[in-house]
Amino acid sequence: MSRYWSALVRELKPYVPGEQPRIPDLVKLNTNENPYGPSPRALAAIAAEAGDDLRLYPDPEATALRETLARYHGVRPEQVFVGNGSDEVLAHAFAALLKHERPLLFPDITYSFYPVYCRLFGIGFEAVPLDEGFGLRTADYVRQAGAIILPNPNAPTGVALPRAEIEALLRVQPDVPVVIDEAYVDFGGESAIPLIAKHPNLLVVQTMSKSRALAGLRVGYAIGDAALIEGLVRVKDSFNSYPLARTSQAGAIASVEDDAYFQDRRAAVIASRTRMEAELRRLGFEVLPSAANFVFARHPEHEGATLAKALRERAVLVRHFAAPRISDHLRITVGTDRQINRLIAALEEIL
Ligand SMILES: *Cc1c(COP(=O)(O)O)cnc(C)c1O
Numbered sequence: 001m002s003r004y005w006s007a008l009v010r011e012l013k014p015y016v017p018g019e020q021p022r023i024p025d026l027v028k029l030n031t032n033e034n035p036y037g038p039s040p041r042a043l044a045a046i047a048a049e050a051g052d053d054l055r056l057y058p059d060p061e062a063t064a065l066r067e068t069l070a071r072y073h074g075v076r077p078e079q080v081f082v083g084n085g086s087d088e089v090l091a092h093a094f095a096a097l098l099k100h101e102r103p104l105l106f107p108d109i110t111y112s113f114y115p116v117y118c119r120l121f122g123i124g125f126e127a128v129p130l131d132e133g134f135g136l137r138t139a140d141y142v143r144q145a146g147a148i149i150l151p152n153p154n155a156p157t158g159v160a161l162p163r164a165e166i167e168a169l170l171r172v173q174p175d176v177p178v179v180i181d182e183a184y185v186d187f188g189g190e191s192a193i194p195l196i197a198k199h200p201n202l203l204v205v206q207t208m209s210k211s212r213a214l215a216g217l218r219v220g221y222a223i224g225d226a227a228l229i230e231g232l233v234r235v236k237d238s239f240n241s242y243p244l245a246r247t248s249q250a251g252a253i254a255s256v257e258d259d260a261y262f263q264d265r266r267a268a269v270i271a272s273r274t275r276m277e278a279e280l281r282r283l284g285f286e287v288l289p290s291a292a293n294f295v296f297a298r299h300p301e302h303e304g305a306t307l308a309k310a311l312r313e314r315a316v317l318v319r320h321f322a323a324p325r326i327s328d329h330l331r332i333t334v335g336t337d338r339q340i341n342r343l344i345a346a347l348e349e350i351l
Contacts, residue, residue, distance in 0.1 A: 011119060012116075012119055012120060013116060013119060014116060015112060015113045015116045017031070018030040018317075018319050019317070021317070023317075025315055026315050026316075026317060027315060027316040027317065027335065027342045028317050029294075029316065029317060029332050029333040029335050029339065029343065030317040030318055030319045030331075031319070031333065032210055032292075032294050032331075032333045033209075033213070033215050033333065034210060034211070034212070034213035034215075034265070034269070034293065035269070035272075035334070035336040035339060036213055036269075036336070037213055038213040038214050038217075038251070038255060039212070039213075039254065039258040039261040039262065040258075040261070041257065041258040041261070042212075042214065042217075042251045042252075042254040042258065043251070044254070045250040045251050045254035046217075046247045046250060046251040046254075048250065049246050049247045049249075049250040049251075050247055053246060054246060054247075056246075058242055058244060058245055058246040058249055060237075060241045062082045062249050063077070064253060065082055065244070065249045065253050066080040066081075066082060066221075068252075068256050069082070069223075069256060072256050074193075075193070075223055078226040079196065079223055079224060079229055080221060080222070080223055080229065081222040081223075081224075081229045081232045082219065082220070082221045082244055083219075083220050083221065083222075083243050083244070084219075084220070084240075084243040084244060084248075085207065085209065085218040086181070086183060086206065086220025086221070087220065088243060089205050089220045089222050089232070090113065090179075090181065090205060090220075091117055091120075092232045092235040093149075093179050093222065093232060094117040094118070094121050094123060095121050096231040096232050096234065096235045097147060097177040097179065097203065097231055098121075098123060098146070098147040098149060098177060098179065099121055099122070099123045099146070100146030100147055100176075101146060102124075102144055102145055102146035102176075103124040103125050103126045103145060104118065104123050104124065104125040104126075104146055104147045104148070104149065105126055105128050105145045105147070105148045105149075106125065106148070106149045106150065107128055107129075107154060108127040108129045108130060108325070109130050109134060109157060109323075109325060109326055110127075110151055110154060110155065111151050111155045111156075111181065111183075112321075112323075124146075126145075128140050128141060130154075134154075134157045134159055134288060134296075135159060136150065136161060138166070138168060138169040141169055141173065142169075142172050142173065145173070147176050147177045147178070147179070148169070148173065148176060148178045148179070149178075149179040149180075149181065150166075150178075150179075150181065151180075151182075152180050152181070152182060152185065152189055152192070153185065153187075153189045153290070153291040155183065155184065156296055156319070156321065156326070156329075156331040157288055157296045158289070158290030158291060158292040158296050159289060159290070159291070160188065160190070160291035162190055163190040163191070163192060163194070163195065166178075166192045167192075170199045170201070170202055173201075174199070174201060175201070176201065177228070178201055178203070179205060180192045180202070180204050180205070181205045182206045183205075183206070183207050183210055184211075184291065184292035184294075186210070186211035186262075186266050187210075187211060187269060187270055187273070187290075187291060187292050187293045188270060188290075188291035188292070189291045189292075191204065192204050193223055196224055196225065200225040201228075202224055202225070203223070203224035203228050204222065204223045204224060205221070205222045206220065206223070207220040207221075208220065208252055208255060211266050211269075211293070212262060214251065214252070214255060217248050217251050217252065218244075218248060219244065219252040269293050272334050272335070272340060273293065275337075275340065276295060276332070276334055276335075276340050277290070277295055279344045280295065280297050283299070283344070283351055284299055284300065284351070285297040285298065286299075286300065293333060293334045294331050294333045294334060295331075295332050295334070296329050296331050297329065297330055297332065298328045298330070299328075299351070302328075302350075303327075304320050304326075304327055304328040304329055304330055305322065305327065307320075307347075307350065308320035308330060310346075310350045311343075311346055311347070314346040314349070314350075316343050316346045318330045318332045318343075319332075
């Protein structure tokens with residue numbers, strides 16, 4: 001606390017990201033990073049871009065990247081917005097689309113950045129409880145609201161809604177902006193992007209951090225009606241005109257163009273998830289059905305915090321949230337076969 005702080009800063013409750021510690025031989029399953037590296041073609045494109053041209057500003061509109069993403073997703077470039085990680089894209093969406101007289105709705109158990117943005121931007125919100133099994137009932141969102149944001153698959157539960165459910169929600173809420181945060185969709189969810197043509201209030205946000213193994217490059221994007229995208233651009237150009245480095249734009253384009261690598265690695269993560277779920281169940285864990293690159297699990301006889309601590313002592317890092325309803329759960333990122341073996345061996349020892 002400093003007397004030089006603004007009133008706004010005094011009121012903030014910042015997001016706490018998963019730790020990035022330096023522990024030798026660490027099995028890092030706490031921040032949903034991809035256990036495999038990025039596409040070699042992306043790495044080559046980044047290296048090729050790291051030359052004399054870095055003295056020049058990058059394309060402020062990231063035209064080539066937006067064209068590549070538009071082609072990939074079957075939309076027009078004016079329907080694509082890119083930002084410095086999807087966290088930044090989401091921040092701009094909160095400022096541009098989600099601040100209204102009526103409250104913003106999102107689940108009570110969800111990405112914990114949402115309430116942080118609400119405080120930063122002065123947005124009133126209501127947390128809508130998930131059901132007993134951490135399922136999301138879209139019917140609960142059929143009420144007076146200023147806007148809606150949902151992750152699909154949800155985080156930290158990993159539970160996905162079928163596209164038809166999102167469509168049903170859009171049909172009954174045509175007059176408020178609806179943002180679907182699809183950070184994990186490539187691991188088994190159904191994207192809402194095909195609904196954009198019929199629903200001008202829908203914005204879909206995706207990231208290259210998880211399924212494309214580029215968390216360190218910081219590239220996220222949004223797809224929606226061109227008028228929604230224009231709103232995001234207005235905020236972006238009032239904040240930072242050059243959010244994406246030259247290297248980020250080049251690497252992101254090459255990653256999207258290397259579809260064979262992308263398909264191969266996401267299939268590998270999905271297969272490992274199936275094995276990880278089975279192993280955890282064998283040890284007595286209750287595991288939620290996951291469509292993401294992590295699982296959300298609890299052991300009926302052990303406290304979540306105790307398990308997380310015991311794992312950490314064995315150099316296995318998982319994420320634990322000291323929050324109501326989920327304090328006995330662990331969110332565990334799907335790792336390589338070797339990492340999963342280390343996790344399971346450590347748990348066998350602890351239990
Ligand atoms: C990881 C994550 C993001 C942000 O990812 P970026 O690295 O900023 O692109 C957004 N939403 C959810 C639900 C996430 O888990």
